[in-house]
Amino acid sequence: PMLGTLVIPETTVIYVPNSSLETYKTATGWSDYASNIHANLIDVPTTFTGETGSYKVIGREYMYTDKITVEVKAYMDDWSQYTGRLLSCTEGGGWNVFYSNGGKLYAEIYDSGVGYKTIATTVAWADLSSGWHTFKLTFDGEYAKVYVDGLLCGTSASFTSGLIGYHASNSIIVGAEAGSGSVPGDSARFIGKIEYVRIDNVS
Numbered sequence: 001p002m003l004g005t006l007v008i009p010e011t012t013v014i015y016v017p018n019s020s021l022e023t024y025k026t027a028t029g030w031s032d033y034a035s036n037i038h039a040n041l042i043d044v045p046t047t048f049t050g051e052t053g054s055y056k057v058i059g060r061e062y063m064y065t066d067k068i069t070v071e072v073k074a075y076m077d078d079w080s081q082y083t084g085r086l087l088s089c090t091e092g093g094g095w096n097v098f099y100s101n102g103g104k105l106y107a108e109i110y111d112s113g114v115g116y117k118t119i120a121t122t123v124a125w126a127d128l129s130s131g132w133h134t135f136k137l138t139f140d141g142e143y144a145k146v147y148v149d150g151l152l153c154g155t156s157a158s159f160t161s162g163l164i165g166y167h168a169s170n171s172i173i174v175g176a177e178a179g180s181g182s183v184p185g186d187s188a189r190f191i192g193k194i195e196y197v198r199i200d201n202v203s
Contacts, residue, residue, distance in 0.1 A: 048175040050084070050191035055176035058197075062172060063089065065112070065163045067203040070097055071136040075193035079133070080126035084190035086135060087197055089178045090116075093166040096177070097137050098146070099188070100125055107137050109144045109156065112165030119146045121154035132195065139164060140203035172199075 048054050072086045080103075088096040095109040105123040108116045119137075128148075136147040141163075144156040170178045174197055177188035 046195070047193050048190045050189045052186055052189075054189055055186070056174040058172045058174060060166075060171055062199040063094070063164075063166045064199070064201045065166075067140055067201060068095075068164065069136065069138045069198075069200045069202050070095065071134065071196075071198045071200075072097055073132060073134045073195040074190070075132045075195070076128075076191070077130050079128035079130070081191070082125045083188065084175070085173070085177045085188045086190055086194065087172065087174055088176065088188070089166065089170060089172040091167045091170050091178045093164075094170070094172075094178065095137060095139075095144075095164065097135055105135075105146070105148065105153070107144070107146050107154070109137065109139060110165045111159045112161040112163040114160045114165075117144055117156040117159065119144055119154040119156045121146050121148070123148050123153050138203050 070087060074086050076082060082100055085099065086097050088094070090096040090108055090110070093110045093112075096107060098105050098107050100106070101120070103124050103126060105121045105125060107119040107121075109119070111117050134147075134149055138145045138147070139159075142158055144159075145152060146154040167178070172178070174194065175190040176186060179186070
């Protein structure tokens with residue numbers, strides 16, 4: 001779509017807390033566009049406490065299969081303490097952003113009908129400085145890739161199906177791990193802040 005002379009990508013912003021809207025508009029340069037879509041943004045807290053129920057269910061609308069970009073900007077005082085999920089819909093399908101394995105940042109994404117492809121990155125959680133970082137998972141129909149603060153940190157093996165498979169009934173969850181039904185399992189809860197989440201049908 002066009003807004004004046006500004007070309008707006010086909011972007012779906014699904015979570016920007018009210019307190020973060022101005023920061024997001026400045027970072028993207030999409031001032032008018034961001035204002036226009038703000039009415040449709042999901043009202044969720046900026047801070048996630050790790051307590052039971054500290055997450056947000058955002059449904060199944062953004063479960064793209066052919067290509068996807070998932071981006072999250074998040075904050076922790078001490079990233080070496082990360083044990084949760086920033087965003088997840090993994091449970092017999094889907095993807096998660098991200099988990100810790102041996103102290104390193106990992107992601108999973110489901111090769112439809114085949115099984116999970118794991119992306120092991122070179123990033124140690126303990127090496128991330130205190131404060132805000134941007135995490136991104138992409139899938140182009142062949143490979144899934146992980147970026148941290150704009151730097152490519154890991155690539156999956158080639159997909160067999162060319163598609164992402166999803167669980168039949170679970171949802172995308174901000175700040176926790178998805179469960180087997182339409183609500184999260186209330187596990188792997190994130191402790192920190194999330195400034196925005198975007199999920200696009202682009203790679």
